[in-house]
Every structure is written in C-alpha cells, then in structure tokens.
Amino acid sequence: MIETPPATPRCLPAFADLRAFLAWAEARGDLARIAAPVSLRHEMTALQLAALRRAGPVLRFDAHDGPGVPVIGNLFGTRARVAAGLGLEPEQIPGFGAFLAGLRSPVPPGRMRDALSHWPMLRAALSARPRTIRHAPVQEAELTGLDALPVQTPWPEDAGPLITWPVVLTRPHGSAAGEFGRYNLGVYRAQVLGPDRLILRWLAHRGGAAHHRSWARAGEPMPVAIALGADPALLLAAALPLPEAVSELGFSGVLRGARTDLVACRSVPLAVPPRAEVILEGWVHPGETAPEGPFGDHTGYYNAAEPFPVMRVSAITCRRDPLYLSTVTGRPPDEPSVIGEVFNDLALPVIRAQIPEVRDLWLPAAACSYRMAVVRIDKRYPGQARRVMMALWGMLPQFSYTKMIVVVDGELDIRSWDDIAWAIATRMDPARDVMLIDRTPMDYLDFAAPLEGLAGKIGIDATTKIGAETAREWGREMRLDPAHEARAEALLAAILP
Known part of the structure; x- marks a missing residue:
C-alpha cells in the first residue's frame, strides 16, 4: 500500500518580509531595542554573542556609531525563531522534515482521488514557482555608496567591515534573467573595500563560484545582486544545504507557504526579492580579484587572506527607511550553529529515507x-x-x-x-x-x-x-524495572524539596 506523503505542518502565517517577522517577535516580547551607544567595531559582536548565549531576543541597535540605519542582530539566535522562520513551532520541526523528504520523492497521483489526497504536496509545488511584479518597496530610494550602510567589523583582527548576512543571487552564463530556476542563492560573506567595491568569498564548490567560472570562460562580466534583510524564508532557503537541482528561490516558496515575488534590478539583468531592505547590484569582471581577509570564522580561528572575486557595485536601492541585518560568525555557539541544529533535524527524515x-x-x-x-x-x-x-x-x-x-x-x-x-x-x-x-x-x-x-x-x-x-560472549546491559524507577521518583518527590 502506498503511503500518502505527510502534509506540511506549517501553523504560522507567511512572513512577507523581515519587518513582518520582527513585528511578530516584538509582539511576543522577543525583540529588544538597544538605545545605548554601541560601536560597530567589536562591541556589537560582544552584545550579539552575549544575547545568543542567554537564548535572548532579537536585538535592534538604534544608537550605534555608524550611518543612521538601524542594525538588526541575533535574528535566528534561538531554535524557536529558526522554527518560526519556517512557519513552525519548534515541536513541528520533525514533521516538517518528513514533509520535505516527501517533496524530494513525491508519490505521483494516479487518479483524481489520489491527486486530492496529495493536495498539500501540490500546493507546495505551486508555491515553488516565483512570479514577477513591477513595483517594489526595496526600490523606493537609493544610497550613494556602501559607506551609507552600518557594516560591522566583528573581530579585533578582521581586515575591515564585513557584510555577514548577504543573500547573493547569480545565474550561469547563457541563461536569461527570467530563468529563475537556474538562479543560485548563497550566503557568502562580503568584505567592503570602498563605497562601490566588495569582495565576494565564495568557495570553489559553491553555486556562485560555478556560475562565476561559466562567465569567466566566456570572457564576460557576471551580473550579481545581493539582498540584505530578506524575508526569513529566503534567508533560510539560501542557507540550507539543498541538492544542486533544487532552486533556492523556488524552495523559499515552499518554506514561506506563498509564492516568491521578484522584481527586475535597475542596473543588472537579474531579478531580486522586492521586499528586502537593501539591494546591491553590480558586476564581477573576469580575473579581477583582491585579497580577502583575514576574518574570524566559524572554526574559532582567523582564516588567512586569499584572493577572491571583486564586485563593482553599480546601484544600491533600498526602502525609504531601511534596516540593516547583521550576524556574527565564530566558535560555536553562534547564530549559524543554532540554524544548523534545526537543519540537522530537518535532514533526518531525508537521511532515513536513504x-x-x-x-x-x-x-x-x-x-x-x-x-x-x-x-x-x-x-x-x-x-x-x-x-x-x-x-x-x-x-x-x-x-x-x-x-x-x-x-x-x-x-x-x-x-x-x-x-x-x-x-x-x-x-x-x-x-x-x-x-x-x-x-x-x-x-x-x-x-x-x-x-x-x-x-x-x-x-x-x-x-x-x-x-x-567478536569471538566473546557480549555482556548484558544492566537495567532496572521502569516501574521501580517511577516509584522511586515518586517517593523522592514526596520527601525532598
């Protein structure tokens, strides 16, 4: 008998943008506004890590020493908020993992009755198809340069300011701007070199690097867009270790429970999430690199400086009152390790299927x-x-x-x-x-x-x-009768404070 794949257990509404997620967190008492002055150099890192170690709230820094854009930190600093970014309560994570495993190997419906029984799967597939719109909040205003953003310098020996939560969008050479299924979304750290230049640190095995090689072989500059402050579903889809054939843009629709909207960039042939906070547009030219680093990494050590591609920024669009989303990477526990714990549970049903x-x-x-x-x-x-x-x-x-x-x-x-x-x-x-x-x-x-x-x-x-x-008789493990253990606990509870 063929089992019907489990329905998605999503219980929270779709968060259309970062602001909707922050409003939800604040309504639960899970957002703290830091009014005291805080330095972007190292001090903000200490606050973010201290909050994370206490399973503390999302932090909003309004009085830092950088440009006048509020900084959001510790967004996914707890398991509960990572789950919420997926639309779930924490106890629903295993069920959602089973749902995702079903999406990887869905049972094809043979008759209308089967199709109706698979409706949750069909709805998820429809949600995975992005759609384009014409007007976008993220294109309501423009910034003159990267120096208008409050970019942190996280660790004392870091080479400079580092953008830590960028969702980098690329596509391979030979594709069209509207072929969204061929887009790659990746979270690659980006070192700020100046008002209009970034270094993109994508490792050779990552999707962005593969796209870069395809443009370099053709001898042409590659269009790149970076979304800062995207909605939770897009952030988590970009961070998930998805199979190469799965589109992160499409998958974010599954996570969000609603189709992914996109809008055309102003200066490069790409489409981007219209309700992000900031969009950086630009080009990576063949052979143009710069030494990136050193920076503190997830291993707890500084990595060495190495050459990585340079992005020439051609436009920066934003909301009229943008927010800047940041995080800190270091020896665990850090925000990526909290996200990783949830991803571990999501992956277990897929692993068990194999x-x-x-x-x-x-x-x-x-x-x-x-x-x-x-x-x-x-x-x-x-x-x-x-x-x-x-x-x-x-x-x-x-x-x-x-x-x-x-x-x-x-x-x-x-x-x-x-x-x-x-x-x-x-x-x-x-x-x-x-x-x-x-x-x-x-x-x-x-x-x-x-x-x-x-x-x-x-x-x-x-x-x-x-x-x-083994050639030996194996020992028998010692165990008490569970009834005796339960009675012992009850007796002790009655006599001990």
Whole structure:
C-alpha cells in the first residue's frame, strides 16, 4: 500500500518580509531595542554573542556609531525563531522534515482521488514557482555608496567591515534573467573595500563560484545582486544545504507557504526579492580579484587572506527607511550553529529515507556543526556500522567534510556526551572498531588537515558487537524495572524539596 506523503505542518502565517517577522517577535516580547551607544567595531559582536548565549531576543541597535540605519542582530539566535522562520513551532520541526523528504520523492497521483489526497504536496509545488511584479518597496530610494550602510567589523583582527548576512543571487552564463530556476542563492560573506567595491568569498564548490567560472570562460562580466534583510524564508532557503537541482528561490516558496515575488534590478539583468531592505547590484569582471581577509570564522580561528572575486557595485536601492541585518560568525555557539541544529533535524527524515537503519543523528554544534557526527542505528548484522559510515560520507556533499563519525546502537541518548563516552569506552576496541581513510575531501579551513582541501576521516564503531564481529560472549546491559524507577521518583518527590 502506498503511503500518502505527510502534509506540511506549517501553523504560522507567511512572513512577507523581515519587518513582518520582527513585528511578530516584538509582539511576543522577543525583540529588544538597544538605545545605548554601541560601536560597530567589536562591541556589537560582544552584545550579539552575549544575547545568543542567554537564548535572548532579537536585538535592534538604534544608537550605534555608524550611518543612521538601524542594525538588526541575533535574528535566528534561538531554535524557536529558526522554527518560526519556517512557519513552525519548534515541536513541528520533525514533521516538517518528513514533509520535505516527501517533496524530494513525491508519490505521483494516479487518479483524481489520489491527486486530492496529495493536495498539500501540490500546493507546495505551486508555491515553488516565483512570479514577477513591477513595483517594489526595496526600490523606493537609493544610497550613494556602501559607506551609507552600518557594516560591522566583528573581530579585533578582521581586515575591515564585513557584510555577514548577504543573500547573493547569480545565474550561469547563457541563461536569461527570467530563468529563475537556474538562479543560485548563497550566503557568502562580503568584505567592503570602498563605497562601490566588495569582495565576494565564495568557495570553489559553491553555486556562485560555478556560475562565476561559466562567465569567466566566456570572457564576460557576471551580473550579481545581493539582498540584505530578506524575508526569513529566503534567508533560510539560501542557507540550507539543498541538492544542486533544487532552486533556492523556488524552495523559499515552499518554506514561506506563498509564492516568491521578484522584481527586475535597475542596473543588472537579474531579478531580486522586492521586499528586502537593501539591494546591491553590480558586476564581477573576469580575473579581477583582491585579497580577502583575514576574518574570524566559524572554526574559532582567523582564516588567512586569499584572493577572491571583486564586485563593482553599480546601484544600491533600498526602502525609504531601511534596516540593516547583521550576524556574527565564530566558535560555536553562534547564530549559524543554532540554524544548523534545526537543519540537522530537518535532514533526518531525508537521511532515513536513504539509510533506513538510522534512528537518530546529531551534528554537535561544538564540532563546528558538521566536522563530527554521532549516529544511532537499529543494528541487525555484523559490519552494519561501517556500512552506515560509508553511506553517510557519500550521501550528501556536506558529509564529505565530516571527519569523524561515531556509530552507536540501543537506546542511548546521542546528544548526551556521557552516553557517547560510555559507548566508546565499553563497546569499542581501538584495534578492531576504528576505520581510517586517507586523503579525502575536506574544508580547507580545517587547519588540522595536513594538505589544503585533503584530510583523513575516522569512523568509530561503538555499537554492540554481534556475530563475526567478536569471538566473546557480549555482556548484558544492566537495567532496572521502569516501574521501580517511577516509584522511586515518586517517593523522592514526596520527601525532598
């Protein structure tokens, strides 16, 4: 019997723009206005990180020492706000993950009754088709240069001001401005060089870099647009590790629960979100680069200065009273790691669809959100843990940067370091249960890698050994009767304060 894919559990209204999301947060008492003077250099970073560590509210800085545009920080600093950006309450995230897994492999309806039963899936597909409009709030006014924006310098040894929440829109050479399905949206940090120049730091494996190579091969400048202060669905779609064939613009419609609107740029042949706060338009010319960095990164270290493409800004349009959205990247916890925790839960149903024995998976934020994975499986045969390791490393490009996988089984809590340590200490033999692989792809920001972009991987089988995996009788795990544990808790609750 074919199962009907789950319906989207979305319960919050669509947030048409950043302002609607901020109004929702403020109505819940989840937005704080900072009236005291704050410096854009380093001090604002300290406030953002302090708020995040306390699971604090969105911050609005009205009295900073830069141009007179309010700065918004810590937007997705809590799991609840990331969920809200998806239109969900936090407890609905697993259900939405199942919905997204269904979108990746939908069951084709055969009859009208089947089509009606699949209506949530059909509605999501229709929402994924962007539409164009003529008039846009983001084109109501213009700025004379990048120096009119309050761009932070996050860390003491940073090379200069850094735009940290840009949604960069590109398309490949040979495509038309109206072929929205071929657009790439990526969040790439952008160093400000002057009033009309930026450095775009897109790594070679990212979509923007691939588009740049296609224009460079043709010897032509590439049009680029950057949306600052986009709506939550567009921000999260640009940050999600989507398959290459999935359009971020279209996917943002699925997240938003409404079609994505676009408007033509003023000076480049691209379309952009009309209700963003600011749009930067410009061109990247073949061979034009500048040294980017050093900047503090998600690893907790400064990365070295390296050449990346320069964008010549040709126009800056904005709302009449724009807001500037910013964030801080550093050693976790930071805002990207909070977003990553939610994305972890969204990805689990997709992973389970490919590797059914996976029961749970955790990418610890402290391990830079992807360098380490802990997996709990339903173990049924010898060697199964190693098969799961290899399947994960080969399943998604993001797992190619996961250099350690620990596999456990049973009822352990894989988000408990105590349970992980106990499993490794009692179920793993270093000579038998460790798998090492050499010279595999790795994030070149990993300074532990002996070669730039190449490093080893380690898999640790901390599962109960069965069959040919051991010649010894395995010990029996000690457990109390759950009824006795419940009675003990009740008795203690009655006599202890």
